[in-house]
Amino acid sequence: MDRLWTRAFVLMSLGSLFLFTSFYLLLPTLPLFVKELGGHDTQVGLAVGIFTLVAVILRPIAGGLLDQYGRRPFLLIGLAFYGLSMYLYGMVQGVGTLLLVRLLHGASWAFVTTAAAAVIADIVPANRRGEGMGWYGLAMTVAMAAGPLLGTWTLDGYTFSGVFLLAVALTVAALLAVAGPRLPFQRPEVRRKIALYDPAALPVSLAVVFLTFAYGAVTTFVPLFAVTIDVNPGLYFLVYALSLTLARPIAGKLSDRYGAASVIVPAALLSICALFVLSSATGLAGVVAAAVLYGLGFGSAQPALQAALLGMVPKERFGLANASFFTAFDLGIALGSTLLGWVADLVSYRALFALSTLAVALSLAVFIAYVRPLLRRREGAVA
Numbered sequence: 007m008d009r010l011w012t013r014a015f016v017l018m019s020l021g022s023l024f025l026f027t028s029f030y031l032l033l034p035t036l037p038l039f040v041k042e043l044g045g046h047d048t049q050v051g052l053a054v055g056i057f058t059l060v061a062v063i064l065r066p067i068a069g070g071l072l073d074q075y076g077r078r079p080f081l082l083i084g085l086a087f088y089g090l091s092m093y094l095y096g097m098v099q100g101v102g103t104l105l106l107v108r109l110l111h112g113a114s115w116a117f118v119t120t121a122a123a124a125v126i127a128d129i130v131p132a133n134r135r136g137e138g139m140g141w142y143g144l145a146m147t148v149a150m151a152a153g154p155l156l157g158t159w160t161l162d163g164y165t166f167s168g169v170f171l172l173a174v175a176l177t178v179a180a181l182l183a184v185a186g187p188r189l190p191f192q193r194p195e196v197r198r199k200i201a202l203y204d205p206a207a208l209p210v211s212l213a214v215v216f217l218t219f220a221y222g223a224v225t226t227f228v229p230l231f232a233v234t235i236d237v238n239p240g241l242y243f244l245v246y247a248l249s250l251t252l253a254r255p256i257a258g259k260l261s262d263r264y265g266a267a268s269v270i271v272p273a274a275l276l277s278i279c280a281l282f283v284l285s286s287a288t289g290l291a292g293v294v295a296a297a298v299l300y301g302l303g304f305g306s307a308q309p310a311l312q313a314a315l316l317g318m319v320p321k322e323r324f325g326l327a328n329a330s331f332f333t334a335f336d337l338g339i340a341l342g343s344t345l346l347g348w349v350a351d352l353v354s355y356r357a358l359f360a361l362s363t364l365a366v367a368l369s370l371a372v373f374i375a376y377v378r379p380l381l382r383r384r385e386g387a388v389a
Contacts, residue, residue, distance in 0.1 A: 008131030008132075008133060008134060009131070010130065010131060010134050010137060010138055010141075012129060013186075013187055014125075014129045014187035014188065014189065015126070015129055015130065015138070015142075017183045017184060017186055017187050018122060018125055018126055018129070018142075018183075018184055018187065019126075019141065019142055019144075019145050020145075020183045021122070021179075021180040021181075021182075021183030021184035022122050022142065022145040022146070022180070023145040023148060023149055024176045024177070024179040024180035024183065025085070025088070025118065025119075025122070025149075025176070025177065025180040026145055026146045026149030026150070026153065027148075027149040027152055027153045027156065027176055028088075028092065028153070028172075028173040028174075028176035028177050028180070029115070029149070029153065030149050030150055030152070030153025030154055030157070031153050031154075031156060031157035031160070031169055031172060031173050031176075032157065032169075032173070033153065033154045033157065034154045034157055034158050035157045035158070035161050035166065035169050036050075036053060036054070037050045037053075037054075038161070038166075039095075039104075039166050040053050040101065040104065042166065043098070043099075043100060043101050043104060044100075044101065045101045045104075049101050052105065053101075053104060053105060053108055055340070056105055056108050056109065056112065057108045057111060057112040057115070058112070058336055058339075058340050059112070059340075060108075060109055060112030060113050060116065061112045061113075061115050061116040061332075061333075061336055062116075062333055062336050062337055062340070063116075064112075064113055064116040064117070065116045065120055065329040065330075065332055065333040065336075066326070066329050066330070066333060068080065068116050068117045068120040068121070068325075068329055069120055069124075069325045069326035069327070069328060069329025069330065070325070070326055070329075071325075072120060072121055072124050072325030072326075072329075073322060073323055073324070073325040073326050076189075077121045077124050077125045077128070077189050077325065078189050080117050080118075080120075080121045081117075081118060081121035081122060081125065081184060081189075082181065082184070082185060083117075084114050084117035084118035084121060085114075085118055085177060085180060085181045085184070086181065087110060087113070087114040088111070088114035088115065088118055088177055089174050089177035089178060089181065090110070090114075091107055091110045091111040091114055092111075092170055092173040092174045092177055093170065093171075093174050094107045094110070095107055095166075095170040095173075096166070096167045096170040096171065119332060120325065120328055120329045120332060121325075122184070123142075123312075123328040123331075123332065124324050124325040124328050125184075125189050126138065126139070126142050127316050127324040127327075127328060128189070128321070128324060129189075130142075132317075133262060134262055135262065135313045135316055135317065136257070136258035136259065136260070136261030136262040136266070136269075136309060136310055136313040137255060137258035137259045137261075137262050138258065139258055139309040139312050139313050139316075140254035140255040140256070140257055140258025140259070140261075140309040141254070141255050141258065142309075143254045143305075143308065143309050144251060144254055144255070147247055147250045147251050147254065147305070148247075148251070150243075150247055150250075151243070151244065151247035151248075156172070157169055160172055206318045206319050206323075206327075206380075207315055207318070207319060207326070207327050207330035207331070208330075209372065209376040209377045209380060210311055210314055210315040210318065210330075210331070210334075210373075210377055211315075211330045211331065211333070211334035212334070212372050212376075213311060213369045213370075213372040213373045213376075213377060214311055214331060214334040214335055214338060214369070215334045215337055215338040215341070215369075216338065216365045216366065216368040216369035216372065217274070217277070217304070217307060217308075217311070217338065217365070217366060217369040218334070218335050218336075218337075218338030218339050218342065219338045219339075219341055219342035219346075219362075219365040220277070220281065220342060220362040220363070220365040220366050221304060221338065221339060221342065222338060222339035222340065222341065222342025222343040222344075222346070223342045223343065223346040223358060223359070223362045223365075224281075224284075224300065224359070224362070225339070225343070226342075226343040226346070226347065227346070227350060227355055227358060227359075228242050228243075228284070230355065231284075231355035231356075231359075232293060234355070235287065235288060235289060235293070236289070237289065237290050237293045241290070241293065241294065241297075242293050242294070242296070242297045243297075245294050245297035245298060245301065246297040246298075246300060246301040247301070248301065249297065249298045249299075249300070249301020249302050249305060250301040250304070250305035251305075252301075252302070252305075253301060253302045253303075253305035253306045254305050254306070254308075254309055256306075257269045257273065257305065257306035257307075257309060257310055258309050258310070258313070261309070261310040261313055261314075262313075265381070266310045266311070266313060266314040266317075266377075266378075266381060267373075267374075267378050267381070269306050269307070269310040270306075270307050270310050270311060270314070270370075270373055271370065271373070271374070272306075273302075273303045273304070273305075273306035273307035273310065274303065274307060274366055274367075274369060274370040274373070275303070275370070276299050276300075276302050276303030276306070277299075277300060277303035277304055277307065277366045278303075278363045278366050278367065279299050279303070280296045280297075280298075280299035280300035280303055281296070281300070281359045281360065281362050281363045281366065282359075282360065282363060283295050283296040283299060284296035284300070284359045285356045285357070285358075285359040285360040286356065308335075311331075311373075312328075312331050314377060314381060315327050315330070315331055316328075317381065318380060318381065342362075342365070346358055346361075346362065349361065
C-alpha cells in the first residue's frame with residue numbers, strides 16, 4: 007500500500023494545525039475587539055461577514071491560479087500576508103481600519119487554505135485519499151477546540167495585542183513547517199485559460215452547501231439555545247470536537263475501502279438524528295447526545311465528500327476542485343447562519359433545529375441522485 011505518513015504530509019498537517027489555531031484564536035476575541043473599538047452589533051456582523059465574502063469570491067480564482075502556476079508560491083506568499091494581517095490587527099484604532107485588515111485577512115485565508123488542501127490532495131496516495139483527508143481534517147478539529155480556549159486565556163492574561171502577536175507567532179511556525187518539504191506539481195504543458203469552476207465539481211459542491219447550511223445554524227444558535235436550558239455551551243462544542251476527532255480518520259478509511267456512499271449516506275442520517283435530538287433536548291444529556299451524533303455524522307461526511315470530489319476530477323484540476331469545495335463550505339455556513347437567523351425571530355430554537363434537518367436531507371438527496379451515479383461511472387471507467 008502507498009505510504010500516507012510521508013515527511014511532506016506530516017509537515018503540511020502540522021503547518022495547517024498552526025494556521026487553523028491562529029484563525030480560531032480570533033473566534034471568541036474578535037467580537038470583543040470590535041466592541042472595544044466602539045463598534046456595535048451590526049459592525050461585529052460586518053467584520054465577520056466581510057471576511058467570509060472575500061474568501062468566497064477569491065477561492066475560485068485561487069484554485070485556477072494554483073492549477074496553472076503551482077501551489078508553493080501561493081502557499082508561502084499567502085502565509086506571509088496572513089501573518090502581516092494578524093500583525094496589523096494590533097495597530098488598528100477604529101472599525102473602518104479593522105474592516106480593511108479583514109479584507110486582507112480574508113484574501114490571504116482564501117489562497118492559503120486552498121493551496122494547502124491542494125498540496126495534501128497532491129501528496130496523498132489515491133487509494134488512501136479518504137483516510138488522508140480525514141487525518142488532515144484533524145488539524146482543523148484540534149484547532150477548533152484549542153484555538154478559542156487559547157485566545158480567551160491569552161486575552162485574560164494579557165491584552166488584545168497579546169492575542170494578535172500569538173497569532174503572528176503561530177503563522178510563522180506554519181510558514182516554517184510548510185516551507186521545508188518538496189511539493190509535487192506538474193506544470194501544464196499547454197497554458198490554458200484560467201478556469202473559475204469545474205462542472206464536474208458542481209454536484210458535490212451543491213451537496214456541501216446544503217450540509218453546511220445546517221452546520222451554520224448549529225454553530226450560531228446552539229450557544230443561545232444551551233443557555234435557555236441551563237447548559238454550558240462549551241460542553242457541546244467540546245464533545246462535538248472529540249466525536250469529530252474520532253470520526254474523521256475512521257470514516258476516511260471506510261470511504262477508501264467501501265466507497266464514499268458507504269460513509270456519506272449513514273453520516274447524513276446521523277446528522278439528521280443529531281438535529282432532532284438537539285431540537286428535543288431539555289438538559290445536559292440531550293445536548294451531549296446531540297453533540298456526539300453530530301460530530302460522528304458531520305465529521306464523517308466532510309472528508310468523504312471532499313475525497314469523492316477529488317475522485318471526479320483529473321489531478322491537474324485539484325486546486326480548482328478544492329477551491330470549489332471550500333467555497334461551497336463557506337457559502338453554506340454563511341447562508342445557514344444568515345437565513346436561519348431571520349427564521350429564529352419567528353420560531354423557537356427547537357423548531358429551527360428541526361427545520362435544519364431539511365437541509366441535510368436535501369444534501370443527501372443531491373448525493374444519491376447526482377453524485378453517486380457519477381462516482382459509479384468513474385469507478386467503472388477506471389476499472
